[in-house]
Amino acid sequence: MKLGIHAYAWCSQWSNETLGLIDRVKGLGLDFIEIPLMTLDAFDAAAVKRRLEDAGLDAVTSTVLLRGTDITSADPAVRAAGIAYLKECVRATAAIGKANLSGVVYSQHVKETNARPTEQEWGWAAEGLREAAVYAQAYGVQIGLEPVNRYESNLVNTCGQAIALKDMIGEPNIKIHLDTYHMNIEEKSFYEATKAAGSDLIHYHICENDRGIPGTGLVDWDAIFRALSEIGYAGYAALESFVDVTDNMNTWVWRQLAPSGDALVEEGVRFIRGKMAEYGLA
Template sequence: MKLGIHAYAWCSQWTNDTLDLIDRVADLGLDFIEIPLMCLDTFDAAAIKARLEATGLAAVTSTVLLADTDITSDDPAVRAAGQAYLQDCVRATAAIGGTSFSGVIYSRHPGILAQRPTAMHWSRAADGLRPAARLAGELGVLVGIEPVNRYETYLVNTCAQARQLMALIDEPAMRIHLDTYHMNIEEKSFHDATLLAGDDLIHYHICENDRGIPGTGQVDWDGIFRALAAINYQGNAALESFVDNTDNMNTWVWRQLAPDGDTLLREGVAFIRAKQKEYGLS
């Protein structure tokens, strides 16, 4: 299993001014950095690729759909914009040598409805993602559906629902991305949900139930690592905890969850590395 960290641990938007984070993550001995694609206008693929190659670090990417890129929207123009954006994200990922792109890529985030989603919403999500998945297959990129909690999306809250959407899309590049923070709210069992993802699991967000230091809360880490060992998981797992203050309060972190980001990273990495060793995934 490869261990990395999301750039949101330090920054609220990726630009060339944050390229030094690649060096910082490499110096920490981690395997990869997760780069957000929320603003492709400030995503300099050539500069990122050069810095990654200089440090030997790998990278994955992720994003969420917003109101103007919601592929489940009633507005055909918005759906078309979302399709184009997802394909641009796949191209951006391939351009830096990344092989994994994932996130809340199936509906607006955060999003609510006046009623439960219908077959129409599922069909729109599948139709919106299918061209990106097809392009990803051509470019050697895997695309991960990330289930998130009911307060952030109305569509995909569980691993079982991610599988449902995968089946509708029916493209070989589609995969699953799990997140322990959201699983803590929506899944009956961390262990069973991880097993259900199985060989289709390509990315795992490692978070405590309050997004604080892994190992200090209620997440069933032993259940998770038993399942990861059972499927012999060799994919990526990224710490996604937000402690240091940024101007991106869409992380919804309203209080200090650790003394500082360096403490969270140091103690969180030590905890996860110990679990990797304990379960033979190091």
């Protein structure tokens, strides 16, 4: 299993000013950095690729759809904009020489609604992602669907729903991305959800139930690592804790979740490395 960290552990927005995080992550002995694509206008793919190569560090990318890019919108122009955005994210991922893009890519993150999703919305999500997936195949990029909690999406909250959407899309490069923070709210079992993802699992967000330091809260880490061990997981797993609010997506960080970003990383990495060794994933 590859252990990494989301750039939002230290910054609220990615740009050339944050390129130094690549060297910082490498210095921590981690395998990769997760780079957010929320502000593509500030994403310098050539500079990122060069810095990754110089540091000898791997990377994945992630994003969420917002109001103007919701592929489940009733407005065809918004759906088209969402598909175009996903394709742009695919190109950005390929441009840095990487193959994993994931996140809330199936509908608007924090959609303003008071209703369950309709069959039409499920259909629009599948249709848009099918087009994005076919486009991504030419770039060698796979797209991971990340279930999030009910307060952030009304469409995909569980691994089972992500699998159902994947089946509707029907393209081989559509995969699953799980997140323990959301699983803690929505799943009945960390173990069963992880096992269900199986060989389709390409990314795992390692978060405590409060997004603080892993191992200090309520998440059942033994169930998670037992499942990861049983499926022989060799993919990416990133610590994901946010240090601040951002102006490009909702993070809801209203209090200090750790003494510092460095403390969160150091203590979290120590705990997760221990679990990896315990379950034969090191």
